[in-house]
Amino acid sequence: MRRLAALALASLPLSAPAAELTASFGPEDAARQATVRSTTDIAALGPVIEAYLDTRPNTRILYEQWGSNDLYTLSAADCVAGQAGADLIISSALHHLVDLVNQGCAESYASNATRALPAQLVWRNQLWGVTREPAVMVYNRELLAPEDIPRSRFDLLDLLRPSGSRFAGRVATYDIEDSGLGFLLAFSDSLEATTFGGLMEAFGRSGAVATCCSAEIIDAVTAGRFMVAYNVLGSYALQRAREEERLGVVAPKDYTLVLARAAMIPHGAGSASVAGDLIDYLLSPAGRDELEAQDLIVRLGEEDGAPIEVSGAVETIERRIPLDPTLLVATDDDKREIFVHRWRDAFPQVE
Known part of the structure; x- marks a missing residue:
């Protein structure tokens, strides 16, 4: 826990981080209530939660939408303080949750649904992959x-x-210092691609722009400020492309990173039973259908009219980012500093 204590003390700002948006689902007088903190936009996951609650009239979900770095900082601080500010955490920054689990910040849970997951999507019975989202170019x-x-x-x-x-x-592309997801994708590229060094050099030489968020990047490409964006999360890109003809989406044919947002029940969660029930729903056929309807499950090459372009055989281009100790390397302070320094050399305009 020593590393988390240092991280919590060093990274907490003078004022505590705040959620970007909040929403509540279900009756105010519900007998069961749980708090979900997630990096997933309310607009995307909200309909899935509403479908979950359709058959659970006595349950209420308080939903908080967070930036990935702030969510990690707050969750680490909660863990160090021996408290659980949320009952379920869902994040696209998988390395953050792997680190939290490794530091003893998670509750164990097992069910028929979690036991059925492939090894790449479960770790220590404390972390579960619940979506299927490619990193694309738009x-x-x-x-x-x-x-x-x-x-x-x-x-x-x-x-x-x-x-x-x-x-x-x-x-x-994403600013890897502002975006935990951006860091994860860039780090995964560095392990996977022979092109990584060349891309960093080309980004720096050509004045490529690093910015914070999926919505901001996609909006700028749609408006014509950017012509291309690299390593954008496909779920958000596809949702926008269905409504905007100017936006094209490509799954890179050399390889396409695919991540599953990870879910974790914080240690000491007061409504761990509701959290486990929600995880089981997200992994159930009904839950998968709802996630797919919100483009939080994307099957490359199998979409019915989805505006995504795939070249080559899908089984040869997909590269799953696994939930395993490999991601702990991405949280090592020394290795992260070296990686960020290399990235800053490519994007000197970022301070």
């Missing part, structure tokens, strides 16, 4: 000719390589 259809659409990282490198490229300053 582009503005009005600004790119068909032959310029990047369908792989090699294609993106080719677009950025020429001196005076029209893509200079018009390519965006």
